[in-house]
Amino acid sequence: MNSNQEIVSLKNVVKNYGSGQVAIKALQDIDLKIYKGDFSVMMGPSGCGKSTLLNIIGGLDRVTSGSVIFNGKDFNLLTNKELSLIRRNEIGFVFQNYNLLPVLTAYENAEYVLMLQNIPISQRKEKVMNLFKEMDLEGLENRLPRELSGGQQQRVAIARAVVSNPLLVLADEITANVDSKTAQSLLTLMEKLNKTNNTTFLFSTHDPIVKNFARKVILLKDGLIDKEEQASKNI
Amino acid sequence: MSAKLLLLIIKISWLSLWRNKRRTFISLFSIIIGTGIPIFFVCIAWGFYAGLIDDVARLMSGHITYEHKDYRNSPSNDLWVGDTIKINNTLTNNDNILFTKQIVNLQGVAHTAKGSVGISLMGIEPKKEIAISFLPENIIEGKYLSKVDERLVVVGEKLAKNLNIAIGKKFVFTTNDIKGELTEELFRVKGIFKTGSKEIDGHLIQSNIAIARKVAGLSNDEISQLGIIVKNPDEHEVLIDELQKSLAKNNGIFLSWQKIMPDVATTIRMDRTAITFFMIMLVVIVLFTMFSTILMSTLERKREFASLLAIGTQQIELKVQIFFETIFFGLIGCPLGALVGVGVAKWTEGYDMLNVVGGKSEDMSVGGFGMDTVITPLFSAPLIMQICFFFFLAVQLLSFFPIHLISKISITDELRSA
Numbered sequence: 001m002n003s004n005q006e007i008v009s010l011k012n013v014v015k016n017y018g019s020g021q022v023a024i025k026a027l028q029d030i031d032l033k034i035y036k037g038d039f040s041v042m043m044g045p046s047g048c049g050k051s052t053l054l055n056i057i058g059g060l061d062r063v064t065s066g067s068v069i070f071n072g073k074d075f076n077l078l079t080n081k082e083l084s085l086i087r088r089n090e091i092g093f094v095f096q097n098y099n100l101l102p103v104l105t106a107y108e109n110a111e112y113v114l115m116l117q118n119i120p121i122s123q124r125k126e127k128v129m130n131l132f133k134e135m136d137l138e139g140l141e142n143r144l145p146r147e148l149s150g151g152q153q154q155r156v157a158i159a160r161a162v163v164s165n166p167l168l169v170l171a172d173e174i175t176a177n178v179d180s181k182t183a184q185s186l187l188t189l190m191e192k193l194n195k196t197n198n199t200t201f202l203f204s205t206h207d208p209i210v211k212n213f214a215r216k217v218i219l220l221k222d223g224l225i226d227k228e229e230q231a232s233k234n235i
Numbered sequence: 236m237s238a239k240l241l242l243l244i245i246k247i248s249w250l251s252l253w254r255n256k257r258r259t260f261i262s263l264f265s266i267i268i269g270t271g272i273p274i275f276f277v278c279i280a281w282g283f284y285a286g287l288i289d290d291v292a293r294l295m296s297g298h299i300t301y302e303h304k305d306y307r308n309s310p311s312n313d314l315w316v317g318d319t320i321k322i323n324n325t326l327t328n329n330d331n332i333l334f335t336k337q338i339v340n341l342q343g344v345a346h347t348a349k350g351s352v353g354i355s356l357m358g359i360e361p362k363k364e365i366a367i368s369f370l371p372e373n374i375i376e377g378k379y380l381s382k383v384d385e386r387l388v389v390v391g392e393k394l395a396k397n398l399n400i401a402i403g404k405k406f407v408f409t410t411n412d413i414k415g416e417l418t419e420e421l422f423r424v425k426g427i428f429k430t431g432s433k434e435i436d437g438h439l440i441q442s443n444i445a446i447a448r449k450v451a452g453l454s455n456d457e458i459s460q461l462g463i464i465v466k467n468p469d470e471h472e473v474l475i476d477e478l479q480k481s482l483a484k485n486n487g488i489f490l491s492w493q494k495i496m497p498d499v500a501t502t503i504r505m506d507r508t509a510i511t512f513f514m515i516m517l518v519v520i521v522l523f524t525m526f527s528t529i530l531m532s533t534l535e536r537k538r539e540f541a542s543l544l545a546i547g548t549q550q551i552e553l554k555v556q557i558f559f560e561t562i563f564f565g566l567i568g569c570p571l572g573a574l575v576g577v578g579v580a581k582w583t584e585g586y587d588m589l590n591v592v593g594g595k596s597e598d599m600s601v602g603g604f605g606m607d608t609v610i611t612p613l614f615s616a617p618l619i620m621q622i623c624f625f626f627f628l629a630v631q632l633l634s635f636f637p638i639h640l641i642s643k644i645s646i647t648d649e650l651r652s653a
C-alpha cells in the first residue's frame with residue numbers, strides 16, 4: 001500500500017538531554033524514512049528513546065545534531081512558529097491520556113483542529129460527521145470527555161488527529177490506558193483509516209496487539225535502531 | 236486568527252471559567268469585595284462631604300462668594316462691595332444658580348453685665364435665610380427673625396451662656412463703621428440657636444441686614460458678601476470664571492467655597508486622600524488572592540495547554556484564552572461589586588453614625604463646622620464607574636504573568652509528566 005513518497009527522512013539524528021559528562025544520550029544516530037501510507041510501530045524497552053524520536057519527528061522537540069526532513073522541509077531551518085503551523089496542518093497526534101479539551105464536546109474536540117485550520121463550517125460539519133459515522137462515534141457528539149469511556153475518548157482523540165487528513169499521524173502508547181479488547185478495536189479502526197484514506201501512522205508502544213497490526217516494526221535499543229523488519233501480517 | 240476561531244477561543248475561556256466552580260466563585264467573591272467595599276466607602280464618605288459642604292455653604296456665604304478682593308486676608312468692616320442690586324438681579328436669572336443671599340458682616344464685641352465677648356454679627360434677609368440655611372431650623376429657644384424685627388437678633392447657645400443672656404434680654408454691640416468710627420447698638424435676643432459647631436454657637440449672631448447696614452453705614456446697594464448657592468457644587472469653576480468676567484466690579488471678586496473655607500477644603504482633601512490610600516491597600520490585598528487563584532488555574536492546566544500546543548494551537552491563541560478568562564472575571568465581578576457597594580450604601584441611608592461610633596454630634600466636626608452624622612450617601616456615577624474600571628484593569632493586569640507562563644511551557648516535558 002505504501003507508495004514511494006517519502007514523508008519523513010531522518011539522518012544521523014542525535015538527541016542528548018543535558019550536556020557534557022552528565023548528558024543523557026536519548027538518541028544516538030538514527031537514520032529512518034517514513035513513506036506515505038506506512039503503518040509502522042516503534043518498539044523497544046522503556047527508556048530506549050521511542051517517545052523522544054516520535055517528538056522529534058512531530059516537530060515537538062529539536063535534535064541535538066542530524067537532520068529531520070518533513071515533506072521536503074528541514075525542521076532545523078524552521079522557527080518554532082513554523083513548526084507549530086506544520087503540526088497544525090500536516091501532523092496528527094494521539095496521546096496516551098487522550099488529552100481532549102474537557103470543556104468541549106466530542107464533536108467540538110474533533111472540530112477544533114479544523115477551526116484552527118480555518119475550514120468553513122459546512123466542510124467542518126461534513127468531515128466530522130462522516131468520520132464519527134466511520135468511527136462508530138455517532139450519538140456521542142454532544143458528550144463531554146468526562147461522559148465518555150476511556151476507549152470512546154481515545155476514539156474521539158483519533159478522530160481529532162485524522163479529521164484534517166494529515167500527512168502523518170503520530171501515536172505514543174495510545175493503548176496503554178485501555179483494555180485489550182478496546183485496543184484491538186482502536187487498531188482495527190486505524191487500520192481501516194489507513195486503508196481507506198491512505199493515512200500514514202507511526203506508533204510507539206509496548207503493546208503486542210499494536211505490533212500485530214503493524215506492517216513495519218522498528219526496534220529501538222539504547223537510542224539506536226536495532227532492527228527494522230516488515231511484519232508478518234503483511235497485506 | 237479568524238473571527239470564528241476567536242469566538243471558539245472565547246467560548247473555551249468562558250467554559251473553562253466554570254470548570255472549577257468553587258474557585259471561580261472565590262475569585263468572583265474577591266472581585267466583588269474588591270470593588271464593592273471601596274464603592275461603598277466612597278459613596279458614604281463623599282456623601283458626608285457633599286452634605287457638609289452644602290450645609291456650610293448655605294449657612295455661611297454660599298458655594299460661590301462675591302466679596303471685596305482683600306476681604307479674605309483681613310475681613311474688616313470697611314471692605315465691602317457695591318452695585319449689588321444689579322449683580323444680584325443678573326444672578327437670579329442664571330440657570331445654574333439656586334439662590335443668592337446678601338450678607339453684611341460686622342466684627343465687634345458684645346457686652347453684658349457678665350462680660351464682653353468678641354463676636355461676628357451677620358446681617359441677613361430672614362426670609363431667604365429660612366429658605367437657604369439650616370440655622371433657622373436649629374432655634375432651640377425663642378423664635379427666628381422676621382423682616383420686621385429691627386433690633387432683634389438670634390444668638391448661639393454658647394454665646395448666650397457666656398454673656399448670660401436669655402430670650403428678651405438686651406446687650407450692647409460695639410463695632411467700627413466703614414469709616415472707622417466706633418459705633419454702638421443695643422440688641423435684644425429673639426432666639427437662641429444650636430448648630431453643633433463651637434465656633435458658630437459661641438461667636439455668631441444674626442440680625443436683619445437693614446440694621447447691620449445702618450450700623451456699618453452702608454447704603455442699600457452695598458454689602459460685605461453676596462453668597463451664591465449653585466445647583467451643582469462640583470462644577471462651579473467655569474461659572475466662577477464666567478461671573479468674574481461679566482459681573483465683577485472694581486474691587487469685587489468671585490471665589491469658590493474652597494477659597495472661602497480653606498480649612499474645610501483641606502480637611503476634606505486630606506480625608507479623601509486617606510480613604511483613597513486605604514482603599515488601594517485593600518484592593519492590593521484582594522488582588523493578591525485573585526492572583527494566586529488565576530495563577531493556580533493556569534498551572535493546573537499546563538498539560539492541557541501543552542497538548543493543545545502539540546496539535547498546532549499557537550501560543551497567542553492560548554494567551555488570548557487566558558486573557559479572556561480574566562476579562563470574564565472582571566466583567567461579571569466588577570459590576571456585581573458596584574451593585575453590592577451601592578446597594579449596601581443605599582441600605583445604610585438615613586442611619587445615624589453616632590449609633591455605631593458613639594459620642595456626641597458636637598465632637599464630629601470638620602474645619603470647625605459640625606458634621607451631620609446621618610448617612611446620606613452620594614452616588615456619583617462617574618466615580619463609581621471609575622472605581623469599577625480601575626479594578627477591572629487591575630484584574631486584567633493580573634493575567635499577564637499566567638499569560639507569560641504560556642510561552643515557557645515545554646510541550647514534551649508536560650506530555651511526559653502525564
Ligand SMILES: Nc1ncnc2c1ncn2[C@@H]1O[C@H](COP(=O)(O)OP(=O)(O)OP(=O)(O)O)[C@@H](O)[C@H]1O
Nearest residue numbers: 017024025026045046047048049050051052053648
Ligand atoms: N527532558 C528530559 N530530560 C532528561 N532526560 C530525558 C528527558 N526526556 C527523556 N529523557 C531520557 O531519554 C531517554 C529516552 O526517553 P523516552 O521517553 O524517549 O523513552 P521511551 O522509549 O519513550 O520510554 P517508555 O517506553 O518508558 O515511554 C530516557 O533515558 C529518558 O530518561
Ligand SMILES: [Mg+2]
Nearest residue numbers: 050051052172
Ligand atoms: Mg515513551
